[in-house]
Amino acid sequence: MEDFYDxxxxxxxxxxxxxxxxxxxxxxxxxxxxxYYEKVEFISHVMTCVIICIGLPLTLVAIYAVYSLVRxxxxxxxxxxxxxxxxxxxxxxxxFMEVPINRDTxxxxxxxxxxxxxxxxxxMVCIAVERYLxxxxxxxxxxxxxxxxxxxxxVLVWAFPLVFLLFFEFWDNFEVIxxxxxxxxxxxxxxxxxxxxxxxxxxxxxxxxxDEKRRIMGILVLVLLIYTLLFMPxxxxxxxxxxxxxxTFDILTFLVVKFSPxxxxxxxxxxxxxxxxxxxxxxxxxxxxxxxANISAA
Numbered sequence: 001m002e003d004f005y006d007x008x009x010x011x012x013x014x015x016x017x018x019x020x021x022x023x024x025x026x027x028x029x030x031x032x033x034x035x036y037y038e039k040v041e042f043i044s045h046v047m048t049c050v051i052i053c054i055g056l057p058l059t060l061v062a063i064y065a066v067y068s069l070v071r072x073x074x075x076x077x078x079x080x081x082x083x084x085x086x087x088x089x090x091x092x093x094x095x096f097m098e099v100p101i102n103r104d105t106x107x108x109x110x111x112x113x114x115x116x117x118x119x120x121x122x123x124m125v126c127i128a129v130e131r132y133l134x135x136x137x138x139x140x141x142x143x144x145x146x147x148x149x150x151x152x153x154x155v156l157v158w159a160f161p162l163v164f165l166l167f168f169e170f171w172d173n174f175e176v177i178x179x180x181x182x183x184x185x186x187x188x189x190x191x192x193x194x195x196x197x198x199x200x201x202x203x204x205x206x207x208x209x210x211d212e213k214r215r216i217m218g219i220l221v222l223v224l225l226i227y228t229l230l231f232m233p234x235x236x237x238x239x240x241x242x243x244x245x246x247x248t249f250d251i252l253t254f255l256v257v258k259f260s261p262x263x264x265x266x267x268x269x270x271x272x273x274x275x276x277x278x279x280x281x282x283x284x285x286x287x288x289x290x291x292x293a294n295i296s297a298a
Contacts, residue, residue, distance in 0.1 A: 040248055044255050048098055055261040056091045059084050062268050078150040079130060080268060082157070083123040087261035089116035094258060111165065118161035118184065120260060121231060125188045126157060127267075128223050131216050132195040136202040182238040185231055192227060196220045218270050226263045230256050 063084045066077045093113035097106060133141040164184060168177045199220055203213050233253040 037247060040251050044251050045098060047255055048094055048258055051258050051262060052091050052094055052098075055087065055265070058265055059087050059091065059261055062265055063088075066268065077271075078147070078154065079123050079126040080271060082154050083120060083127070083264055084268070086116045086119040086123060087264050089113075090120070090258075091261055114181070115161055115165055117231075117257060117260065118165065118181075119158060120264065121185055121188055121227065122157045122161060123154075124223050124227065125191050126153060128192055128195040128220055131219055132199050132202075135199045135206050135208065135213075135216060138206070138208075178238040182235045185235050188227065189232075192220075192224045196224055215270070219267065222267055222270050226260065226267065230260050230263060 063081060066080050066084065090113050093109045093116060096109035097113065101109070161184075165181075168180060199216060203217070206213070208216075234257050237250055237253040
């Protein structure tokens with residue numbers, strides 16, 4: 001009987017020791033995970049501040065520069081101005097999201113940011129369709145385009161994402177909301193592909209000058225690249241079960257979306273006449289210099 005008591009006592013003490021070790025291991029693991037999360041969030045905070053400091057003043061300058069290009073026979077800058085305005089909304093919302101605020105203010109800023117992202121993607125669709133019509137339906141586009149029509153389109157583009165997001169704002173199922181937002185953001189993909197393929201096909205029979213052809217194709221390719229590289233990862237993150245993707249992937253995809261205002265500035269540069277020709281000339285000069293160096297070395 002004493003042996004049994006001694007054995008049971010030793011087992012209890014051993015279990016207590018193992019339980020203590022297990023608690024210490026869990027605590028260390030949780031602390032290491034917490035420190036990792038803190039590091040990831042700090043890096044995201046620093047990158048977001050850099051994006052805001054660079055993007056906000058440059059976007060304001062770009063809006064002023066594009067506004068001077070709006071003429072009765074030039075419709076595209078109107079969509080670009082609205083695209084840059086949506087970028088301003090995103091950057092201002094990020095400012096409030098990065099400073100210490102209460103939960104309600106953060107939710108409002110997050111809603112404004114999502115609304116800006118949805119409007120940005122919608123105006124990218126308008127730019128792609130407008131470039132496609134310039135090439136494939138030049139006569140129809142010449143007689144149908146007007147500032148008034150573009151303003152009506154812009155009002156509809158602003159209203160539709162706002163109504164869409166406000167409608168689902170009162171839902172409590174965030175999983176369903178994420179899926180619906182992903183479907184909304186996924187809809188432009190076939191439009192971008194169609195406009196790029198249709199424009200490429202129509203350019204062969206078009207009488208548009210070669211420099212203008214390169215500019216149109218450069219804009220469409222850049223729009224597709226911006227959408228694919230910056231928005232598609234977050235769409236995949238929304239469509240994936242939360243138990244599947246990691247915290248790092250969630251933060252990283254959201255950080256990539258924050259780069260969209262800077263990417264839209266690159267799109268504005270490409271829309272300026274002669275930009276692509278200068279880039280091609282620079283590339284050709286680099287190739288010629290490298291070839292000359294190789295020839296001289298030989």
